[in-house]
Amino acid sequence: MQLKMKVVSFCHYLQGPACTQYLADMGAEVVKIEPLAGAFERHWSGGNSWINGVSAFLMSANRNTESLAIDLKQPEGRDLVLRLIDEADVVIENFRPGVLDRLGLGFDMLRERKPALVLASASGLGRTGPAASRPGQDLLMQARSGLIAATGGGTQGPAAVGAAVIDQHGGALLAMGILGACVRRLQTGEGTLVESSLFAAGIDLQTEALTKYYAVKQRPDVFTRDRHVGSWYHDAPYGVYPLAEGHLVLSMNDPAKLAAALDSDALRALQQIDRYAERDRYAQAVAAELRTRRFEDVSPVFDAHAIWHERVRSYDDLLEDPQARHNEAFREIDVPGGGTALLVNHPLRYDGELPGYRRMPFHAGQDSLAILQRLGLSEAECRALADAKVIGMPGATAPRS
C-alpha cells in the first residue's frame, strides 16, 4: 500500500500517534513535530517498559513516521513548519484546545492559508464546550463515558478496561474521518476539518450497550448488582466462567445445546427460565458445571455441539496463538543498542499484504536534517538552526556532506 499523502503531525501521547501510525503504515509521509526535548511518550512508558532506553509506549504508535524536533515558540521554528504545511495534504493535532492558536498555527489561519488542507483534531472532550479544557486521557474518559461503570459491578466494584481502548479507537476513528475527507477533497477540491475526541470515541465504543440501555432504562440495578455474566445486557450464559485452570467465555448459546454438551440435568431443568431476569441463577448453574473441568476436555465437546466459546488468554498465550501467528499479528524490530521490540502489526491487509516496516523515530529529531533538506535547506543551515536551539537533530539520518 503506497498512499500518496503528506501529513504534518502535532501529535503526542497515544490517541494522535495511533491515528498517524495507521496512515503511515498505509504509506503516508508523516512528519512528527515535537519539542526539542522530545514528546511526552519518549519520557514515560508505563509498566517500566523500556528497551535500551527507548520507550515501548513510543514504539507502539509511531512506526513509519519521521521526527522533526523543532521549537515552535521561536519564529524560525514556526515558519519552517508553515513551509512544511504548505506542502502537506493533512495536518493533525491532539493538544488541548487553544494550544495551536497560541503557537500561531491555529486551524482558522491554516484554512485561510491553504483551503484544500484536511485539518484533523483529536481532543479529549471536544474542541469547544464546558469541559473542553479538561485533560483528555484514556482512563479519565473510560470513567466519563460510562465504560468503567459497565464493566465489573456489584461487590467487585467498577473495573476499568485493562488497555487503552479509547485512545486506540479515537485514533482509528480520526484516521477514518481523514480518509473520508481526502476522498471528498479529490471530488470537490475542498478541505474539511475532521474532529474526534476521546469522549466521543468512548461513547462510540459502547454504541450497542447504550442503545439497549436507553431502550429499557428502567433497570437501575444493572451497574450495581453482582454479575456472574460478563455483560449486563445479555442473557446468561453470556459471560466469563472459571475452569479448573483458568477461565473460558461463553457467547450467545442455545441452552439445550449447552445442557447436552455438558450432559447436565441441572441445566436441563433450567432450560425454560427467563435467562435475562434470572441470569445469575442460570450462570451459577453453568459455573458449577464448569469449575472442575479443563479447557482441553471441554473445548472439543463444545465445538462438536457448536457452542460458541473461547479460552481467556493471557498476553503470553496470545503470542503462541496459532491463528495470531498465521495472521502475523506481531512483528519484531531491532532497537538501537542491540535489543528488539515486538510490535503489533497494522491490522488491515491490502491485496493480501500487510504494510511493511520502514522506520521508527527512536530519537527526537532523528529525521530533522533529512526533512529540512527536502524543504531545500542546506546541511550548514540546519546545523546553524541546531546551534541556535531552533531544531534538534541528534543522530540525524542524512549523512554529513
Ligand SMILES: CC(C)(COP(=O)(O)OP(=O)(O)OC[C@H]1O[C@@H](n2cnc3c(N)ncnc32)[C@H](O)[C@@H]1OP(=O)(O)O)[C@@H](O)C(=O)NCCC(=O)NCCSC(=O)C(=O)O
Ligand atoms: C494529553 C494532554 C492532557 C496533555 O496536556 P498538557 O501536558 O497540558 O499539554 P497540552 O496539549 O495542553 O500542551 C502542550 C504544550 O506543549 C507545547 N508544545 C508542544 N509542542 C511544542 C513544540 N514543538 N515546541 C514548543 N512547544 C511545544 C505547547 O505549546 C503547549 O504548551 P503551552 O501552550 O505553553 O501550554 C492534552 O494534550 C490533551 O487533553 N489532549 C487531547 C486529548 C488526547 O489526545 N489526550 C492523549 C490521549 S493518550 C492517553 O490517554 C494515554 O496516553 O494514556
